[in-house]
Amino acid sequence: xxxxxxxxxxxxxxxxxxxxxxxxxxxxxxxxxxxxxxxxxxxxxxxxxxxxxxxxxxxxxxxxxxxxxxxxxxxxxxxxxxxxxxxxxxxxxxxxxxxxxxxx
Numbered sequence: 135x136x137x138x139x140x141x142x143x144x145x146x147x148x149x150x151x152x153x154x155x156x157x158x159x160x161x162x163x164x165x166x167x168x169x170x171x172x173x174x175x176x177x178x179x180x181x182x183x184x185x186x187x188x189x190x191x192x193x194x195x196x197x198x199x200x201x202x203x204x205x206x207x208x209x210x211x212x213x214x215x216x217x218x219x220x221x222x223x224x225x226x227x228x229x230x231x232x233x234x235x236x237x238x
Contacts, residue, residue, distance in 0.1 A: 135161075144235065145201025154197045163199060205233035 141149035142160055153160060159171045159178050169178040169191075177190045207213050208226025211234045224230065 142197060143199070145199065147198075150197045150199070154194050157193070158197075159193065160197050160199070169196065204229050205235065206230070207233075209236060210234055211236045 138149055138152060139158065139160060142153045142158075150160075157171060157173060159169045161168060162180065167180070169180050171178050171193065172190070175190070176193050178193055178196045179190050206226065207224045207228045207230045210230050210232075212232070213226065
């Protein structure tokens with residue numbers, strides 16, 4: 135995954151726009167699989183049975199998504215010095231409902 139895609143998946147509207155302009159299709163937020171891109175129609179479609187998304191979706195609509203509300207504890211800015219780590223309430227791969235990404 136590129137930094138551009140990572141920013142787009144985190145809800146960065148400019149990154150989402152740039153991905154769309156470059157024809158980059160973001161991963162499915164439900165199953166994590168790749169969608170296929172129909173360049174001549176500017177549409178994406180899903181071919182996997184594991185997902186609840188079916189049919190054709192316009193690429194600009196597909197690449198526009200809000201930031202996730204949760205993330206892994208080890209990727210949270212609070213992990214290194216926060217209560218979860220110090221009190222050993224969680225492990226780095228656990229999901230945190232108070233997730234805030236580390237500053238890059």
